[in-house]
Amino acid sequence: MSTALHVGFIPLIDAAALLVAVDKGFTKAEGLDVTLAPEVSWSNVRDKLNVGLFDAAHLMAPIAIASSLGFGHVKVPLVASFNLGLNGNAITVSPALHAAILREVEGDPFDPMVTARALAHVVATRRKSGAEPLTFGMTFPFSTHNYQLRFWMAAAGVDPDEDVRLVVLPPPYMVDSLAKRQVDAFCVGDPWNSIAVDLGVGHILNFVSDILPRAVEKVLAVRQSWAERNPQVLAALVRAAVHAADFIEQPENRAEVADILAHPERMGVPADVIQRALACRLKIAPDGTMHEDKNYLLVGRDGAARPDPAQAAWLYAQMVRWGQAPLSPAALEAAMAVFRPGLYDAALGRRPGDAGSVLSDNGIGELRLVDAFAGPRFDPHNLEGYLASLGYSHHETRSD
Amino acid sequence: MGAEPPVKEPSPKIVIVDESPIRAAILEEGLLEAGFTGVVHISEMQSLLSRIYALDPDVILIDLENPSRDILEQMFQVSRAVRRPIAMFVDQSDSASIQASVDAGVSAYIVDGLKKERIKPILDLCISRFNAFAKLQDELERAKSALEDRKVIDRAKGILMKLKGLTEEEAYVLLRSTAMREKKKIGEIAQSILTASELLK
Known part of the structure; x- marks a missing residue:
């Protein structure tokens, strides 16, 4: 039975x-x-x-x-x-924000402390010039993505409530919102980071496994x-x-x-995108640059x-x-x-x-x-x- | 009616978030009939939160097929954008209402402070209209498939009439008796005749 x-x-x-x-x-x-x-x-x-x-x-x-x-x-x-x-999440940023962060990077761009400090510079520059605060998409108020984004930016002194905007977006809307510049970045699980990169509308800035290994x-x-x-x-x-x-x-x-x-009936996305995540080896930039971290996603x-x-x-x-x-x-x-x-x-x-x-x-x-x-x-x-x-x-x- | 004097309170402002225009219209009509005059329908999910903040509703009704529901959950958070705290959908103790609304496929968010007895009729109406819409859709589906069957049967009759020299009446009787013998629907037998004639062309 x-x-x-x-x-x-x-x-x-x-x-x-x-x-x-x-x-x-x-x-x-x-x-x-x-x-x-x-x-x-x-x-x-x-x-x-x-x-x-x-x-x-x-x-x-x-x-x-x-x-x-x-x-x-x-x-x-x-x-x-x-x-x-x-794990299994990543922070993906628009090409414009990626370029702005890279201009400020001092050190290894795969080090989340280096990118967080660079973000702090970008945020300060924008404030001085009177630009709108950057908007980050995440999946839910009580989400790992919310806490991971906050943990990362706060480490470099960026106040997630004052210095940027954090907004909830359903994962399937993330890529589209990034392409339409409604958000400057997002933190989400795959396949959405990889799809943004494949479509040329996003760069994976950091794997969350670099921020919190477990x-x-x-x-x-x-x-x-x-x-x-x-x-x-x-x-x-x-x-x-x-x-x-x-x-x-x-x-x-x-x-x-x-x-x-x-x-x-399950995910309905191309198998090769899924394979990259399972192999912990992701395409992080539209030019084909790959990045690997053995802890990117642990299933068991x-x-x-x-x-x-x-x-x-x-x-x-x-x-x-x-x-x-x-x-x-x-x-x-x-x-x-x-x-x-x-x-x-x-x-x-x-x-x-x-x-x-x-x-x-x-x-x-x-x-x-x-x-x-x-x-x-x-x-x-x-x-x-x-x-x-x-x-x-x-x-x-x-x-x- | 109870002993309490009738209270002249303004109709609560209700926002319906639904991408289905028909269902939203059915619900809106029901609410208007029940005397709730301040009803606004949002069908465009673009900048949903800012539109809701601008409308400043007392009650928000959203269908469960809508991925934007997670966006609404943000309203529980302390934030500069929220003018009034939004409470959760119904009273914690009212688990039957929660069950009924989830079953019907709708969720309600209610601004803190709105009295339970004012929410209940809105929610009940919403649940019954959502259920009515689901039933309507179901009937529509069935009517559609009945119409499909009808077309298939007509074509199968035509083939039988032509090949076997039968009248329309005789062709239908043949279809029906075959269906009964094989314990199948007439539509299925008719479909297999169409398929066979397609193959034998």
């Missing part, structure tokens, strides 16, 4: 483990009959998961946390027991109440996703994976699939830093509890302390550090200290 599941996703490369799990039959082998539903907005994915139209969903990690804590919308506790991907991106989210009622089904879904992630990470399978994802390898509560703490810290959430120990704890490495381990039949199990459970004692290209070392035990050294003070909730 198979269990029918409805699972929502947004057509992006980091949905790969979910799409391959279904289309290669890994879910069927686990006794699951999964219907995949493509969605047009993150709000829809969140709401359909929250009200039960979806059993599970490809969801941006910060949305899972915001939903669980009731930030920005209805409070529905979610859990994430599988990371669909780490940043959780999408999770496989379910309602906490559903997880409690259906532990076996959830475990089966996680196992299918783990098998899919293993399949995706074998270089000899890349062409097949790209074909699966390229299908019109190096322990990427196992949820890490420290990552949830980092995302919560960004919400506090930018005035989206109050700082409270209870909220921090609740945010971290969204990420469930224990459920991941249980699905794979691992017990706490087994070989291959890095963490015992949700305890924060043995957490992996969240590294970043700049700023203080992240410490989930001392969020206040971390935020203070970033220059955070409680003025953030503005009312102007």
